[in-house]
Amino acid sequence: MKRDGTTRLHYLMLVPGVGVILFFIATTVIVTVARSFGLFSITGTSAFTLKHWAVIAMKETRDSVLYSLKMGVLASIGTVLVAFPVALFFRKGGSGKRMLGSLIKIPLFVPALVAAFLIVNLISYHGVVNEVLIGLHLIKAPLRMLNDPFGWGVVFIQVWKNLPFVLLILSASLAGIHDDVVDAARNLGAGRWAVALRIYVPLAMSGILVSMILMFIKAFGDFPIYGVAGPIYPPSISYRMHATATIFQQWDQAAVLGVIIIVTALFVVWAYSRLAEFVGGTE
Amino acid sequence: MEALVPLHVRQARRRKGFILLATGFFILVQIVWIGLPILMAVLWSFVSAKHSWSYPDLFPKVLGLDPWRYVFKYTNIKRALVTSYSIAPFAVALSFLLSLPTSYVLGRKNFPGKKFFNIVVLLPIIMPGMVVALSLSRVFQAVRLSQTFVGLVVAHTLMGLPYMIRVLSTSFQTIPQDVIDAAENLGASTFVKIRDIYLPMVLPGLLAGMIFAFTTSIEEFNLTFVIGTPTFETIPTILYSFMGYNFIRTNASVVALVMMVPNIVLLFLVERFLKADYLSASLGKM
Numbered sequence: 001m002k003r004d005g006t007t008r009l010h011y012l013m014l015v016p017g018v019g020v021i022l023f024f025i026a027t028t029v030i031v032t033v034a035r036s037f038g039l040f041s042i043t044g045t046s047a048f049t050l051k052h053w054a055v056i057a058m059k060e061t062r063d064s065v066l067y068s069l070k071m072g073v074l075a076s077i078g079t080v081l082v083a084f085p086v087a088l089f090f091r092k093g094g095s096g097k098r099m100l101g102s103l104i105k106i107p108l109f110v111p112a113l114v115a116a117f118l119i120v121n122l123i124s125y126h127g128v129v130n131e132v133l134i135g136l137h138l139i140k141a142p143l144r145m146l147n148d149p150f151g152w153g154v155v156f157i158q159v160w161k162n163l164p165f166v167l168l169i170l171s172a173s174l175a176g177i178h179d180d181v182v183d184a185a186r187n188l189g190a191g192r193w194a195v196a197l198r199i200y201v202p203l204a205m206s207g208i209l210v211s212m213i214l215m216f217i218k219a220f221g222d223f224p225i226y227g228v229a230g231p232i233y234p235p236s237i238s239y240r241m242h243a244t245a246t247i248f249q250q251w252d253q254a255a256v257l258g259v260i261i262i263v264t265a266l267f268v269v270w271a272y273s274r275l276a277e278f279v280g281g282t283e
Numbered sequence: 284m285e286a287l288v289p290l291h292v293r294q295a296r297r298r299k300g301f302i303l304l305a306t307g308f309f310i311l312v313q314i315v316w317i318g319l320p321i322l323m324a325v326l327w328s329f330v331s332a333k334h335s336w337s338y339p340d341l342f343p344k345v346l347g348l349d350p351w352r353y354v355f356k357y358t359n360i361k362r363a364l365v366t367s368y369s370i371a372p373f374a375v376a377l378s379f380l381l382s383l384p385t386s387y388v389l390g391r392k393n394f395p396g397k398k399f400f401n402i403v404v405l406l407p408i409i410m411p412g413m414v415v416a417l418s419l420s421r422v423f424q425a426v427r428l429s430q431t432f433v434g435l436v437v438a439h440t441l442m443g444l445p446y447m448i449r450v451l452s453t454s455f456q457t458i459p460q461d462v463i464d465a466a467e468n469l470g471a472s473t474f475v476k477i478r479d480i481y482l483p484m485v486l487p488g489l490l491a492g493m494i495f496a497f498t499t500s501i502e503e504f505n506l507t508f509v510i511g512t513p514t515f516e517t518i519p520t521i522l523y524s525f526m527g528y529n530f531i532r533t534n535a536s537v538v539a540l541v542m543m544v545p546n547i548v549l550l551f552l553v554e555r556f557l558k559a560d561y562l563s564a565s566l567g568k569m
Contacts, residue, residue: 010394017385017448018400024419024441025406031418089309100310102554106317109546111502113522114539118320121327121532128319160316214408221411224504224519228526238413242509245417258414265411 029262035255052252056260063234065260068220071151071236072268075158075219076212079166082159083211087170088200108164115161116228120146123153123229146229153229158219166211173207174200205279213272217265237261321543328536350533359516360538367517370432371500374439378496379489381440382447389448390455404448407441412505415441420509430514438506443496450495454488455481494553498546518542 038049055061090101107115122128123145130142146153177200185195201208226236235243237257245254331347354360388394389401407415419438420429428434458480466476504519512520522542525535 007394010388010392013384013388014400015385016381016383017444018403020381021406021441021444022403025403025410025415027422028410028415028418031421032414035418035421086309089305100313102551103313103317105550106321106547109498109550110543111504111519111546113502113504113519113526114543117522117526117535117539118324121323121536122320128323160320217409217411221413223413224523227523238411238505241417242413246509251421254417258417261411261414265409269409 032255032258032262035252036259038252052256055253055256060234061240061257061260064237064240064257065264067151067231067234068222068237068261069264071154071158071222071226072216072220074151074155075162076215078155078159079162079215080170080208080212083163083166083170084201084204084208086163087167087174087204088196090167090171091174104167105164107161108168110161112161113224113228116157116225119153119157119160120229123156147231149231149233151231154219154222154225157225157229158215158222161225162215162218166215169211169214170204170207173204177203206276209272209276209279213268216268220264220268221261324536324539324543327532328540330533350537354534354537354541358521358534360518360521360541363516363518363521364541366515367501367519370435370439370517371497373436374443374500375493375496377436377440378443378447379493382444382451382492386448386451387455390452391458405445408445412442413509416505416509419506423510429510432515435507435511435515435517438510439500439503442503442506443499446495446499447492450488450492451485454485458484490553494549498549501542501546 036052038052039046086104110118120127123130125142125144125146127146129145130139133139134142145156181203182195182199185199190198221238222236223238223242226239230236230239234240238261241254241257241261244250244257328350329346329348331349385404389397389404416438423429423434423438428437462480463476466480471479501517502519503517504523507515507517508520508523511517516524518538518541522535522538525531525538
């Protein structure tokens with residue numbers, strides 16, 4: 001009986017934090033889903049309809065979804081690929097590494113928009129990167145990296161901005177690996193690469209997966225970085241959703257796009273948790 | 284001669300050389316990776332309005348304070364600064380108050396569904412910002428919170444809560460039960476336990492959580508953009524307005540620096556508290 005009482009108390013104490021989050025996010029999901037079916041309409045009549053879902057058949061929607069998926073995948077892979085060697089480098093403390101450690105954390109405290117702006121200065125048509133490449137005779141004409149049709153500029157900004165964030169997560173999982181395992185591998189004749197690929201990568205897999213998932217969702221739902229450095233067409237899915245709602249006043253169609261974004265994000269998180277179970281066993 | 288040096292000494296030397304080389308290379312990359320973008324922004328913010336800095340010039344011909352003067356005189360940046368830095372403390376305080384009981388329970392107690400709640404806490408980070416912003420804006424309109432200061436504080440609190448709860452609950456979790464038991468055995472009252480055990484042990488985590496909530500609020504864009512503009516402008520939304528169709532690089536540089544410098548100063552001030560890598564400890568697991 002007493003146990004029931006304390007458990008109830010625990011749930012009660014969850015209300016201010018978890019309750020608030022659950023309230024707002026649940027409201028978001030309910031409002032978005034309902035509106036996508038024509039319900040809860042503030043202007044006009046509310047009636048169940050499937051007609052707004054016609055937007056998914058539009059080529060523009062498909063292009064936006066594909067663009068955002070592409071950005072999510074490339075940004076998550078790119079950031080982890082850059083961050084992992086850096087995390088390995090920082091695993092063993094050493095002279096000067098503390099200073100470097102705080103230097104590398106700077107982008108974490110640089111707001112995404114500022115990061116976008118900083119990088120835009122570098123990669124613009126006559127920016128430093130192009131000038132240096134031309135000066136070294138590596139390219140003949142400046143490369144178009146800003147607002148390029150593929151979106152490499154956006155990927156680069158995402159990597160720059162989120163490197164320290166991923167680095168923190170990876171460092172934590174690398175710190176959990178015992179030196180004995182590494183030493184044993186070395187004793188048995190494993191080289192630098194073999195240790196990195198056969199010891200560090202598998203043992204840090206949970207950290208790698210978490211950082212990839214968080215990066216994917218950040219880059220997939222991105223609005224401001226696309227707005228600054230993205231290609232002219234297609235807009236990112238968040239950008240299209242915002243434009244559909246506020247410029248064209250098609251809130252119902254925007255809600256459909258919102259549902260697509262939510263479902264994708266949730267699907268990716270679900271897939272991650274299955275993958276994590278598969279990789280890490282039961283935790 | 285070389286052959287007389289034992290193998291393990293030569294190996295150690297070679298390894299030392301490799302580490303030195305790697306460190307040197309790394310420092311160089313770091314300077315370019317972090318330093319160059321910031322240097323460019325600083326240079327651009329001092330480009331005089333009368334003498335442009337364009338393609339063949341390696342450095343601006345004339346440096347001046349023109350952009351700074353212009354931005355502070357003719358734009359809303361002062362008001363945006365005031366708005367940004369007044370929302371943040373409220374959002375931090377509110378998210379702290381809301382997360383305290385929740386973090387305590389999540390950190391120290393066991394009950395069914397705990398894993399589920401731990402994931403729910405992360406939802407504001409997982410949910411794409413623009414979706415949350417657009418649907419909340421409709422809800423906020425219905426309860427008349429749209430375009431209000433309170434509405435923005437609530438929105439920023441929501442975005443800061445995940446970091447605050449996760450970091451705080453991790454610090455609650457790391458308090459050894461032995462210490463609490465010992466204090467109880469020695470007759471410590473609840474007040475003494477809070478003052479001498481919980482508070483000092485949770486304090487670093489609390490500071491880390493506050494820093495994350497603070498920076499989250501300062502850089503929050505999606506919700507502010509949808510719920511706050513045009514009545515309220517924060518530094519991110521003002522910067523965004525400089526980056527769109529009327530892109531003025533010099534002015535944007537000033538705003539970017541104004542937005543970035545306090546954050547970087549904060550980073551170096553609080554390095555000590557981030558050492559324990561609270562973010563990774565709290566977000567590393569889902």
